[in-house]
Amino acid sequence: xxxxxxxxxxxxxxxxxxxxxxxxxxxxxxxxxxxxxxxxxxxxxxxxxxxxxxxxxxxxxxxxxxxxxxxxxxxxxxxxxxxxxxxxxxxxxxxxxxxxxxxxxxxxxxxxxxxxxxxxxxxxxxxxxxxxxxxxxxxxxxxxxxxxxxxxxxxxxxxxxxxxxxxxxxxxxxxxxxxxxxxx
Amino acid sequence: xxxxxxxxxxxxxxxxxxxxxxxxxxxxxxxxxxxxxxxxxxxxxxxxxxxxxxxxxxxxxxxxxxxxxxxxxxxxxxxxxxxxxxxxxxxxxxxxxxxxxxxxxxxxxxxxxxxxxxxxxxxxxxxxxxxxxxxxxxxxxxxxxxxxxxxxxxxxxxxxxxxxxxxxxxxxxxx
Numbered sequence: 609x610x611x612x613x614x615x616x617x618x619x620x621x622x623x624x625x626x627x628x629x630x631x632x633x634x635x636x637x638x639x640x641x642x643x644x645x646x647x648x649x650x651x652x653x654x655x656x657x658x659x660x661x662x663x664x665x666x667x668x669x670x671x672x673x674x675x676x677x678x679x680x681x682x683x684x685x686x687x688x689x690x691x692x693x694x695x696x697x698x699x700x701x702x703x704x705x706x707x708x709x710x711x712x713x714x715x716x717x718x719x720x721x722x723x724x725x726x727x728x729x730x731x732x733x734x735x736x737x738x739x740x741x742x743x744x745x746x747x748x749x750x751x752x753x754x755x756x757x758x759x760x761x762x763x764x765x766x767x768x769x770x771x772x773x774x775x776x777x778x779x780x781x782x783x784x785x786x787x788x789x790x791x792x
Numbered sequence: 793x794x795x796x797x798x799x800x801x802x803x804x805x806x807x808x809x810x811x812x813x814x815x816x817x818x819x820x821x822x823x824x825x826x827x828x829x830x831x832x833x834x835x836x837x838x839x840x841x842x843x844x845x846x847x848x849x850x851x852x853x854x855x856x857x858x859x860x861x862x863x864x865x866x867x868x869x870x871x872x873x874x875x876x877x878x879x880x881x882x883x884x885x886x887x888x889x890x891x892x893x894x895x896x897x898x899x900x901x902x903x904x905x906x907x908x909x910x911x912x913x914x915x916x917x918x919x920x921x922x923x924x925x926x927x928x929x930x931x932x933x934x935x936x937x938x939x940x941x942x943x944x945x946x947x948x949x950x951x952x953x954x955x956x957x958x959x960x961x962x963x964x965x966x967x
Contacts, residue, residue, distance in 0.1 A: 612825065613804065616832055625836045630801075660802070667799040672839055674799035 617677045627671035630663065631678035633685050636692055637781055642684045645670065648702030649684050652756045654777030669707065688758070694788065697725035699759045707755035712738055716750035723764045726789045730768045752776055758785065795844040800836055803847060808832075810848075810926045811855050817909065817921030818859035827862050831855045852926075852936035856918050863914065908958040912951050919947035920955075 620626050628650065630643040638655025643666055650670065653662040667674050678685070683701065690696035703721075708714045719737035723729055729737075735747035751762040757777055763785040767773045772792070775782035786792040797803075811831060815824040831854050835842075842850055909917055915937065922933040923944075934944035 612828070613808070616804075616829055619829065619833060620836050623833070623837075625833070628799075663799040663802065664796070668796050672797035672800055673836060675801050675804075675836075 613676075617675050618679075620675060621677055621680065625673060626675045626677055626680070627673040628666050629675060629677035629680035630666075631676065631681040631685060633681075633688055635688070637784060642681050642688070643674075644680055644684065645704045645706075647704040647706075649756055649759060650704040650707060652758055654757060654781060656778045656781070657776075684759075691758070692788070697789075701759060703756060703759070708750075708753070712740060712743065712746060713750035713753065715739060716747045717754055717760050717762070720751065720754075720762055720765055721760045723761060725761075726791050728764050728766050728786070728791050731765055731773070732768060734765050748774070761785075764789075764791065797839065797842060797844045798847075800839055803835075803839075803851075804832060807848060807851050811851055813925045814852060814855055814918075814921055815859060817906070817925040818856070818917060819862050820910065823862060827855070827858045830861075831858045834858070846935060848932070849935040852922065853938065856914075856937070859918075860914055904962055905955065905959070908955050909951075911958070912954060916947050916951035916954070919944055920951045923948050 617626070621629070624646075628643050628645055630641055630651075633640050633642045633652075635655060640655050640657070641651075641653040641659055641662060642649060643651040643653075643662075651662065651666060653659065663674055687696060687699050687701060691699070705714060705717070708717050715738035716734050720729075720734055731744040731747050731751075732741065734751065735741055735744040738747065738750075740746070747765075751765055752774060754760055754762040754776065757763070763775060763777075763782045765773070766786075772779065772782050772786060783792070798806075808828075812824060812828050815827045815831070818824075819827050831851070834854050835851055838854075909920060912920065918937060919933055922928045922936055923930070928936065930945045930948070931941045933948070934941040937944060937947070939947075
């Protein structure tokens with residue numbers, strides 16, 4: 609039946625009926641998921657997230673036309689593979705920001721997206737770059753709700769005291785990423 | 793939200809097999825796959841407007857329309873012979889007093905039954921296939937056909953009567 613489903617997905621894609629294409633993605637800490645709209649990468653789920661819940665929320669918040677269609681995520685998966693192998697220090701993927709709240713939260717994420725590989729900033733600095741230096745707590749919340757972690761590198765934002773702080777993908781994932789980038 | 797639409801992929805994974813069984817019974821194994829593609833593509837087109845409360849009845853209604861379209865487009869040509877071996881095997885695997893073959897007093901391996909099923913009027917054929925190949929209860933057969941439980945029961949009853957008659961004819965022909 610899987611051949612049948614592949615053919616169905618390809619035809620649906622040709623007809624422009626796949627509002628969200630998704631695929632599994634391997635990370636050194638387990639299997640995650642990447643999902644894209646025609647505009648770009650909209651969601652990256654880390655291995656500690658429950659896939660059914662992630663897909664159910666995408667169906668509710670973006671469109672129920674959600675299909676597994678890895679072909680549309682080849683580029684994202686290739687760049688992530690290269691990143692995890694230490695052969696890539698920036699992503700060149702089109703992004704769809706629609707799952708982040710417009711306003712301060714999205715500005716925090718966009719500012720974070722410009723922090724280069726191997727560097728870190730504090731929550732206060734992230735808040736400042738988003739235009740509100742005193743809102744470091746809100747900056748933490750914004751980063752905690754990052755729909756596209758790793759590609760929007762919220763792991764590069766740490767506490768002022770030098771502790772790495774919270775991470776949606778779990779502290780061991782944050783430590784792993786910062787080590788991979790040589791930042792700790 | 794209590795009744796949000798599931799992601800289409802989950803919907804597809806859940807309904808692919810029963811809808812496939814339904815279409816094999818309706819149009820025969822050779823054409824079932826094309827009909828199945830058309831059914832789920834049509835479903836995907838309309839999916840955002842689907843009523844989440846009864847997606848099974850919804851997809852079976854689409855499948856039934858595709859089967860009818862299929863028969864119309866082939867009207868001038870030879871009739872397909874429905875012989876969904878898989879279904880026959882499934883029936884053979886568990887003895888049920890109310891299975892189509894059992895009700896006809898025939899061995900479940902008689903594929904002639906399925907040829908006879910293909911000769912039934914579309915609504916009766918759909919009712920019989922939903923009841924015995926997809927294994928739905930009468931209430932759900934009715935829902936999928938847009939009729940009452942009682943009407944579904946009646947359709948199946950009428951269909952079985954015709955099938956019994958064909959079985960009798962077959963027996964006589966074999967003498």
